[in-house]
Amino acid sequence: MTLLEAILIAIMMAAAVAASVFKDLISAVIACAAVSLIASILFYLLDAPDVAMAEAAIGAGLTTAIFVLAVRKTERYER
């Protein structure tokens, strides 16, 4: 594991914890998007560009948009 990979994994874990802690669901969705984005960078570093593209486009892009739309249709803050 290189230093870059270690740093990325550390940020990814922090974002994952943040996603479950945040009471503001929009912030949680953005944290989820960060997890996906870093996962896609890691996939690329691990020589899996096909998976990296799918993860970046679907995980970081479209899923975030769909979650934000769902939050807008329901409630923004967790009770």
Place this chain on the structure above:
Amino acid sequence: MRRAAALVLLAVLATGLACALSAIPFGRDKIDVANHYIREGVEETGAANLVTSVVVNYRGLDTLGEVTVLFVGALGVGVMVYGRPAHGGGNREKASLIVTTGSRVLFPLILLFGIYVFLHGHLTPGGGFQGGAVIASAFLLLYLARPGRTLSRAKLGTAEAAGGLVFVLVGVLGLFATGYFLQDFLPKGRPGVLLSGGVIPLIYVAIGVKVGSELARIIGDLIETE
């Protein structure tokens, strides 16, 4: 008490996963099937990208199932918003000048890149799913940049149905030509050129159109209804 029980459960789960994963010999030759794909894949399928040759050629039926799962997901969203009044699309506030101007430049480029990704799925990383997702994100940008504008969701549905039909039709043609559903029946060509890989480019164009219109429609369904 509940918290402690959850922590214990999590610890058990983590140990189990760690034990199972540490036993997998990552990076070592193990499975004959995988070795066969790596050694004979390019020769047998004519696709320079090995991942694509597995996804579309060797495991084409699984991909058909995957596309069906996505279809059911889109159907679920469609059923959920069915009958709800449309409120004329998008955010009610105006998008900023940067977003509207940027979208004019970026929309055609993103669309072109998506088409490139699925058209070259058998040559370079990427394929129908990735290209389709990129195309759908171009439509998302359009929604963000032009509040109040709507897309023809019926036309997106038609494109989606056409993509799915072409996929199944190629499979049925293979059934008639070779005796096996989804079997490659076109000449393989020289690996590395655009017209190679037999039916792979055909199927990936169909998947790209299907996934792109499907995801764009899911987003449209969510944005345009109340």
